[in-house]
Amino acid sequence: MNVNPAKTLYIKFQEELKNRQPVETTKNNGFFKQPVREKDDDTMQYLYDMFAMLREGREEIKNARSNL
Amino acid sequence: MPEAIYDAPIPGSSLTKEVGASALKNPPRYTTVDEAIEFYVQRMSTEEFSEQVADVLEMGVPVTSLVNIIQMHSVMEGLHTIDVSIMLMPILMEMIALIGDMQNIEYDMGVERDDPERISDAMVQTATRKLKRTQFDSRNSTAMEEPIVDEMIEDVSMANEMSGGLMSRGL
Numbered sequence: 001m002n003v004n005p006a007k008t009l010y011i012k013f014q015e016e017l018k019n020r021q022p023v024e025t026t027k028n029n030g031f032f033k034q035p036v037r038e039k040d041d042d043t044m045q046y047l048y049d050m051f052a053m054l055r056e057g058r059e060e061i062k063n064a065r066s067n068l
Numbered sequence: 069m070p071e072a073i074y075d076a077p078i079p080g081s082s083l084t085k086e087v088g089a090s091a092l093k094n095p096p097r098y099t100t101v102d103e104a105i106e107f108y109v110q111r112m113s114t115e116e117f118s119e120q121v122a123d124v125l126e127m128g129v130p131v132t133s134l135v136n137i138i139q140m141h142s143v144m145e146g147l148h149t150i151d152v153s154i155m156l157m158p159i160l161m162e163m164i165a166l167i168g169d170m171q172n173i174e175y176d177m178g179v180e181r182d183d184p185e186r187i188s189d190a191m192v193q194t195a196t197r198k199l200k201r202t203q204f205d206s207r208n209s210t211a212m213e214e215p216i217v218d219e220m221i222e223d224v225s226m227a228n229e230m231s232g233g234l235m236s237r238g239l
Contacts, residue, residue: 004132006135006136006138006139009154009158010132010161010177011094011179012158013158029106032109032112032113032163042139044155046102047101047156049153050105050159051158051159051162054159054162054163054165054166055162057166061169061170065172
């Protein structure tokens with residue numbers, strides 16, 4: 001059986017994204033916008049937040065390009 | 069009958085190296101998800117990396133495959149554990165996709181859900197190869213059979229002609 005972990009996890013994260021609130025505290029790091037991590041934050045929540053932010057960034061780029 | 073594989077590693081060969089000789093068997097450099105993310109963010113923010121990623125994406129390599137290779141390489145280099153890499157995979161995919169979008173590349177994410185009705189390209193190729201082989205075999209067998217039958221007919225007629233010995237009557 002051919003298992004692709006990246007694909008499986010990506011679909012899982014996508015599904016998780018549907019129930020999430022937008023992230024408010026952000027920082028820019030190189031090309032990428034990241035959520036600010038608090039010490040008591042749950043790791044998975046932080047990962048979901050980061051995933052959501054990166055996705056937002058992609059959407060912004062796509063929208064900007066389509067508006068040109 | 070399946071062919072035997074002779075290039076597989078000898079059982080126990082991984083235990084013949086000295087303890088700690090490979091990076092994989094040492095403690096990882098980045099022990100937490102945060103540290104690993106920082107490492108990848110710094111690394112992927114360089115122009116050099118984004119150009120390389122752009123080249124690979126333009127070649128049609130799916131983002132999932134690229135991420136699988138990157139994380140496996142990092143684990144082998146002893147940068148982080150497999151657990152950390154598994155958790156980071158979707159983030160890495162988004163980062164690579166973002167680079168692709170920034171460079172305006174039409175890339176393949178590789179996450180399309182499998183359609184049970186859809187026949188994979190590999191299956192089509194296998195079927196085509198089998199069909200070609202069958203056609204080739206049948207063509208060869210007919211080509212081989214015809215001359216043999218012709219030769220046999222010729223041999224019989226020759227034998228009939230040659231059968232006129234001293235004591236035999238001609239037909």
